Amino acid sequence: MVGGGFGPAVRDALGPWRADRGEPDTTTIGLLTEIRRHLPVGVLSNCTDALRTDLQLHGITFDHIFPSAELGIDKPSPHAYRRAAEHMGIPTRALAYFDDEPTFVHAARTLGIQAHLFTSPAEFTARLRALGLPLTSRDRHEVPAPASAARER
Template sequence: MPENPWILFDIGGVLEVVDDDTWQEQWWERVRAASGLTRDAVDARVAAADLPRIDLTAGTEPAFWAGLAAALDLDDAQRDAVRTDFWDAYCGTGNDELIEYARSLRGRARTAILSNSADGAREEEERRFGFASIFDPICYSHELGVAKPEPQAYLRTLEALGAEPEDVFFIDDHGVAIDGAAAVGIRGVLHRENGATISAIEAFLHGRG
């Protein structure tokens, strides 16, 4: 078994059942419907509003929603509705089998999270799934200031873990993120279904990964 092993999980598409490649565009379509504006009009107004980068900066969520509402002439109820819809789509549903497997690793490995994120995700995901009782640390891109697959996302996470790359095994549903981890020496598996991912983690823990 690797010395001081860490199992590092992505969230969306791994610990949460959500299609990272489609939900955002689907959500934007619902925002356009709520605004009553055409796609071109919404896109132009959002671009002109210069909304804050909630994926790379912390403390910006209130300004984002206020700016979006102002740009699209949404009233308070509409703003709150599109925000609620955003987080419901963002979080999806919990991958209960994999979450419980991660919980079961206590005593054999330490568990942590590295996730590209939006400001507010820590609070929303904790409320829904209670990740802090299983994973420590939880490293979000909006708090790190850098996103996968940039090398600094992994290097800052390693620093937070106090770990060497060879002691970490990473699970993500995007190949580019797995490749980014490999570039700094972190092994991993591309998540497609729970059984294969769990088998890959077990192989790593038994020194066969």
């Protein structure tokens, strides 16, 4: 137990930390909904077993959910990415992976996964379009698709 080894200050902080379930990002949730119209989407998270409950609380739906607490493996271990891909029935080379942690992006790339750093919903949308996903929603946070992606379609 974390609190037991680090004293009362940590024990006192655990309650508020556990109570904070985060705030949903409606732009990204909208993108997720649209992406799922075209292909299955999974989440691989170094998270506790509360991930499924938190997603449900915020109305966020994934086709595959892999909290590290259930996998028994954390990112950036290659086994975490491989196990998630295995459970989805998708070869790693056929995956597109996005993460806001550069170390995790690098680890995924070493397995042949098309891995990209997530910096914003607008950049995420542009990157997905460049990969060939026909996203149609327009949002004030969105940037135009790169000219090269537009020519490829």
